[in-house]
Amino acid sequence: MRGYWCLAPLLVATQLAAGTEAIVAEGGLWKQVSAFRSSGEAITRLQITARGRVRVRGERGMNRVSGMLTKRVKAPSAAAAKPRLEPIQVTLQNQGGLLMVEVSGPDSDALDLTLELTVPRHLKQTSIQTRWGGVDATDLDGAIFVESGGGTVRLDAIGQDAVARTAGGEMRLGRIGGAVNCATGGGTIRADMIGGNAEFSTGGGEIWVREARGTLRATTAGGSIHVESAAGEVVANSGGGVIEVAKAGGAVVATTIGGSIELGGGKDVQCETSAGTIRLRGAEGALRASTASGMILAEIPLGAVLSYSVLAASRGDIIVYLPSDLAVTVRARTEAAEGVWGRIISEFDEVQGHRDRRRFVRAEGRLNGGGPVLELAVTGGNIHLRRLKPE
Numbered sequence: 001m002r003g004y005w006c007l008a009p010l011l012v013a014t015q016l017a018a019g020t021e022a023i024v025a026e027g028g029l030w031k032q033v034s035a036f037r038s039s040g041e042a043i044t045r046l047q048i049t050a051r052g053r054v055r056v057r058g059e060r061g062m063n064r065v066s067g068m069l070t071k072r073v074k075a076p077s078a079a080a081a082k083p084r085l086e087p088i089q090v091t092l093q094n095q096g097g098l099l100m101v102e103v104s105g106p107d108s109d110a111l112d113l114t115l116e117l118t119v120p121r122h123l124k125q126t127s128i129q130t131r132w133g134g135v136d137a138t139d140l141d142g143a144i145f146v147e148s149g150g151g152t153v154r155l156d157a158i159g160q161d162a163v164a165r166t167a168g169g170e171m172r173l174g175r176i177g178g179a180v181n182c183a184t185g186g187g188t189i190r191a192d193m194i195g196g197n198a199e200f201s202t203g204g205g206e207i208w209v210r211e212a213r214g215t216l217r218a219t220t221a222g223g224s225i226h227v228e229s230a231a232g233e234v235v236a237n238s239g240g241g242v243i244e245v246a247k248a249g250g251a252v253v254a255t256t257i258g259g260s261i262e263l264g265g266g267k268d269v270q271c272e273t274s275a276g277t278i279r280l281r282g283a284e285g286a287l288r289a290s291t292a293s294g295m296i297l298a299e300i301p302l303g304a305v306l307s308y309s310v311l312a313a314s315r316g317d318i319i320v321y322l323p324s325d326l327a328v329t330v331r332a333r334t335e336a337a338e339g340v341w342g343r344i345i346s347e348f349d350e351v352q353g354h355r356d357r358r359r360f361v362r363a364e365g366r367l368n369g370g371g372p373v374l375e376l377a378v379t380g381g382n383i384h385l386r387r388l389k390p391e
Contacts, residue, residue, distance in 0.1 A: 023081055029072045029112070030081035036090050037066035044097040045125045051103055052113025053151070054130050058121030058139035065092075065099055067117035073110055088113065107131075134169065143178065152187075161196070170205070179214065188223070197232070206241070215250065224259065234266070242276075252283075260294070268307070277316070287374075291316065295381070299388060300326060312377045320376065321388040322348075327371035330385065332363040337380030346385040353383075 020034040040063065048054060069090050075081035088105035103115055113133070119126070124142040128135050134151035137144055141159035148166040155162055156174030163181045164171060170187040173180065179196035182189060188205040191198065197214035200207050206223040209216060215232035218225045224241035227234060233250035236243045240258040245266065252266035260276035263269060268285040271278050278289045280298040287309035289296055295316035300306065302323045311318055315337070322328065330351045334342030336359040343361060344353030350365035363383075376383050 020086075023078045023085060025078070026072065028074065030075050030078055030085065032071045032081075032085045033068055034071070034090060035066075035068040036092065038064045038092050038094065038099055040064060041094045042097055043094065043099045043120060044123065045099070046119055046123055046127065047098060047100045048115070048117070048126075048128045048130075049100070049102045050113070050115045050128075050130045050133075051107065052111070052115065052130065052133040054128050054133065054135045054137075055114070055116045056126065056128065056135075056137040056140070057118050058123070058141070058157075059118050060121050062118065062120040065101065065117055065119045067101075067115065069103060070114040070116070072112040073108075084108065084111065090115070135164075135166075138174075150185075153182075153184075156192075168203075171200075171202075189218075225254075251285075261289075278313075287311065295319070302388065302390075306372045306374060308373050310375045310377070313381060314379045315381060316378070317381045317384060318376050318378050319384040319386065320374075321386050322367065323388045325368060327368040329366050329370040329373045330364065330376070331373060332376040332383045332385070333378070334361045334381065334383055335359055335377075335379045340380065342378055342380065342382045344383045344385070347387050348385055351385055 021032060023030050023032045071085045071088050073081050073084050091102050091104055093100045121139055122141050126140055127145045129147045132149040135146050135148055136154045138156045143160040144158050144162050146153055146164040150167045150169055152169045153164050153166050154172045159177040161178035162176045166184045168185040168187060171182050171184050171189045173191040175193045177195040180194050180198045183201040186204040187202060189200045189202055190208045192210050194212040198212045199217045201219045204222045205220060207218045207220055207225045209227045212230045216230040217235045219237045221239040225236045225238055225243045227245045229247045231249045234245050234248045235253045238256040238259060241256060242259040243254045243256050243261045245252055246264040248266040251268040252263055253270045254261045256273045258275045259273060261271045261273055262279040263283055265282040269283045269287050271289040273291045275293045276291060277294045278291050278296045282301050284304035284306060286307040290312040293315050296311050296313045296318045298311060299321040300323060306328055332344050334344060344363045346352055348367060350367055351363045353361045353363040355361050
């Protein structure tokens with residue numbers, strides 16, 4: 001094969017050390033297993049080019065790669081299966097510490113291929129490319145790069161950065177020590193712990209993140225986004241689903257075309273939904289929230305510092321809980337819709353509503369001497385200003 005000028009001696013050694021088993025029947029298919037291992041030359045990087053499923057597991061104390069290729073095909077007999085199975089081979093080549101492992105041979109959708117490798121855990125970089133099939137990689141100290149034509153991607157116990165792409169399939173990430181950039185053409189993304197910044201994208205599926213120790217960007221064309229904890233900024237965009245961020249150490253930007261938004265914290269928040277409720281708990285700084293059809297519930301925590309903020313809702317109420325000692329200037333306005341007048345219901349004497357000659361009920365007042373402006377605007381609903389009760 002082109003580019004494998006030193007391949008033949010290596011293949012001979014591999015076959016002598018391991019070999020290829022006979023073709024056997026298995027559940028209506030014919031199976032053949034080929035085992036292999038690399039020479040004792042030093043390996044720092046690994047590049048895998050394959051078809052079908054790929055499974056890679058790192059192991060401490062190893063200085064070579066070993067594995068097996070399992071081939072299956074549907075055929076009337078072993079004799080008929082042989083010319084379809086035997087041409088599929090594994091070739092290996094070491095170039096200056098880069099070990100290239102390739103599954104070569106005729107391409108066929110009728111073949112079922114699984115490549116399994118045990119590799120040195122200390123590898124600095126592992127690259128996996130498969131035309132079709134899932135990828136499962138665990139226990140690697142270095143970075144990993146994955147590209148699949150379609151299949152589930154599972155990565156766990158990766159020491160450094162992880163980049164993964166699949167044309168369509170689920171992504172499951174365990175513990176990743178570095179930054180992550182993952183995208184799937186259509187499937188759910190689940191991440192347990194990301195040690196750095198994270199970026200996730202799916203053409204149609206949910207995104208679940210338990211912990212990201214950096215900034216987080218999540219985009220789905222049609223699904224919900226759930227984030228338990230992010231140390232930095234969070235940017236979440238959904239084409240039609242719920243967005244939940246329980247905890248964020250930085251600013252939060254959340255946008256969904258059709259679904260509710262719920263935030264448990266964040267400094268400087270921007271939320272927008274075309275149809276759904278917005279709930280803000282524990283947020284501070286500059287708050288921007290708008291819903292074209294739904295209500296807004298905001299709880300400003302004790303000790304919070306607000307900047308200029310705007311909350312706007314249509315066809316739904318706005319309910320705001322404010323600490324008694326918060327210094328803020330409130331400007332509230334409700335607009336009548338379809339002949340129904342809204343109300344401003346306030347537990348603060350300084351902010352009481354009055355109806356003007358047009359279609360509005362307005363209220364403005366300074367709490368604790370005034371401070372940054374909090375604007376509240378509703379069309380076809382009421383505004384409720386309540387005192388936050390100590391827990």
